[in-house]
Amino acid sequence: xxxxxxxxxxxxxxxxxxxxxxxxxxxxxxxxxxxxxxxxxxxxxxxxxxxxxxxxxxxxxxxxxxxxxxxxxxxxxxxxxxxxxxxxxxxxxxxxxxxxxxxxxxxxxxxxxxxxxxxxxxxxxxxxxxxxxxxxxxxxxxxxxxxxxxxxxxxxxxxxxxxxxxxxxxxxxxxxxxxxxxxxxxxxxxxxxxxxxxxxxxxxxxxxxxxxxxxxxxxxxxxxxxxxxxxxxxxxxxxxxxxxxxxxxxxxxxxxxxxxxxxxxxxxxxxxxxxxxxxxxxxxxxxxxxxxxxxxxxxxxxxxxxxxxxxxxxxxxxxxxxxxxxxxxxxxxxxxxxxxxxxxxxxxxxxxxxxxxxxxxxxxxxxxxxxxxxxxxxxxxxxxxxxxxxxxxxxxxxxxxxxxxxxxxxxxxxxxxxxxxxxxxxxxxxxxxxxxxxxxxxxxxxxxxxxxxxxxxxxxxxxxxxxxxxxxxxxxxxxxxxxxxxxxxxxxxx
Numbered sequence: 001x002x003x004x005x006x007x008x009x010x011x012x013x014x015x016x017x018x019x020x021x022x023x024x025x026x027x028x029x030x031x032x033x034x035x036x037x038x039x040x041x042x043x044x045x046x047x048x049x050x051x052x053x054x055x056x057x058x059x060x061x062x063x064x065x066x067x068x069x070x071x072x073x074x075x076x077x078x079x080x081x082x083x084x085x086x087x088x089x090x091x092x093x094x095x096x097x098x099x100x101x102x103x104x105x106x107x108x109x110x111x112x113x114x115x116x117x118x119x120x121x122x123x124x125x126x127x128x129x130x131x132x133x134x135x136x137x138x139x140x141x142x143x144x145x146x147x148x149x150x151x152x153x154x155x156x157x158x159x160x161x162x163x164x165x166x167x168x169x170x171x172x173x174x175x176x177x178x179x180x181x182x183x184x185x186x187x188x189x190x191x192x193x194x195x196x197x198x199x200x201x202x203x204x205x206x207x208x209x210x211x212x213x214x215x216x217x218x219x220x221x222x223x224x225x226x227x228x229x230x231x232x233x234x235x236x237x238x239x240x241x242x243x244x245x246x247x248x249x250x251x252x253x254x255x256x257x258x259x260x261x262x263x264x265x266x267x268x269x270x271x272x273x274x275x276x277x278x279x280x281x282x283x284x285x286x287x288x289x290x291x292x293x294x295x296x297x298x299x300x301x302x303x304x305x306x307x308x309x310x311x312x313x314x315x316x317x318x319x320x321x322x323x324x325x326x327x328x329x330x331x332x333x334x335x336x337x338x339x340x341x342x343x344x345x346x347x348x349x350x351x352x353x354x355x356x357x358x359x360x361x362x363x364x365x366x367x368x369x370x371x372x373x374x375x376x377x378x379x380x381x382x383x384x385x386x387x388x389x390x391x392x393x394x395x396x397x398x399x400x401x402x403x404x405x406x407x408x409x410x411x412x413x414x415x416x417x418x419x420x421x422x423x424x425x426x427x428x429x430x431x432x433x434x435x436x437x438x439x440x441x442x443x444x445x446x447x448x449x450x451x452x453x454x455x456x457x458x459x460x461x462x463x464x465x466x467x468x469x470x471x472x473x474x475x476x477x478x479x480x481x482x483x484x485x486x487x488x489x490x491x492x493x494x
Contacts, residue, residue, distance in 0.1 A: 091128025
C-alpha cells in the first residue's frame, strides 16, 4: 500500500473516532462557557478578559482560541456539534503532523506507530471532541517542532516562517505553552554550546525574538492574568498522585473524568510498563542520539517545570500538557519500533484492547462534570409551574443548562461563588461580557413559592458548598427530589 493511502486511512480513522457521538455527550461548563463567550464580539471578549479586578485580569486565557471559534461559528453555526467540530479538525491535522515529525526523525515505521497512537489515544480523542483550545494547542506545538526539525535539515525560508508563526500561535493558544517553548530553547542553546557552533544561534535568536515580538501584546498581560490565579483559582498543588494521574491520561485514560475501578489496575500497569520500557531503551543507549535527547526533553521537562512552579503557585493542568503528550507518544513509538516484533505486537495489542475498553466508558460517561443536562431540562419542562424558579448552586451546572435551554428559555439563575474561594473564577467583567450575572441567595430565590434547586453531588457532600441547600431545608419544605446521575434536583415549596 502506498504511503499516501496509508496515511489517508489513519486520518480517516482519526476523523471517524472523533466524529463518533460528537453531539451525544453533554457539554460541560468549560465548553458552554467557550461557546457563549466566543459568540460575543472581540471588544466584549477583551473587556471580559483583561479588565482589572482588584489588580488582576478578569480571566486567565488568551483570546486566540475564542476569536478563531467566533469566526468558525459565524460560518458554521453556534451549535455544540459545530463548536466541537472546530476542535476535531485540529486534532485530525495533529495526527498528520505527528506522523511527519516522527517519520523525519526515525523513519516511516515509527511515523506510522506514532500516527496510530495519537489516533487511538483516549487523551487525544477526548480533546479532539471538546470545544476548548487544547487540540489547537497540540496542533501548533507539533507544527512548531516539525518546523524546527526541518530547519535543522535545510534551513529554507518557508520553514523559518512556519517556525515563527506556529510558535506565536502556540503561545497565543495557552499561557502554559511558554514552558514548552522554554524547553526547546534550552535544547537549542545546549546543542550550540556542545557543538561549539554559537554562530548557529543567530538565526534562532532572531526567530525567537520575532516570536516574542508577535506575542508581546499578550506577554504584557501575563502578570495580571497570573494575579487572577493568585487571587482565586481551583487548581490544587500537585503531588505524586497528580503525576500518576498524568501518566494514566497520557496512556489509556482520558482527562477530567473517573476511570472505572475495574480498569484502573490495568491502566496503571500499562502506564508503568510503557514508562519502564522507554527508560530501558534510553538506558540501553538510545539516549545518546540527539534526536532522542531533545524528544525526551520536550516530553518530560515542561511537566517538570510546571510541577515545580506549582509548588509555589499551583498552575498544573494535565490537559495543558498536550504538547508534551505528543512528544511522549513519538518517544513511545520509537521504543516500540526497537522492541522485538513479538514483544512489540503483544504490548500494542494490550494497549489497543485497553483503549477500546476506555472508549466504552468514555462515550457513555455521564457524571460530573457532564451529567445528562438535557434530560434534566426535559424533566423540568414537564414540572415547571408559573412563578417557579430554577436556582443553580453554582455556574458549573447553570452554564450548560442555560445553553441547552436558549431556544425555549427557562427562569434559571445561578448563585455566586464565595468571594475569594478557589471556585470564584468568573469575574464581574466576564459576566458583563456574557450578559449572565451571578445572583446572591436572596436574588436567586426571590421568595418564590416553589424553587427547583440544582446541585452536583460533589458540591453537596462538601460542607462548605452545601450552605445554599441547607438554607432551603430550613426555610422551605422539601417536596421532591430527582437525580440525573450525580446532578441532583430538589423541589422546595413554601
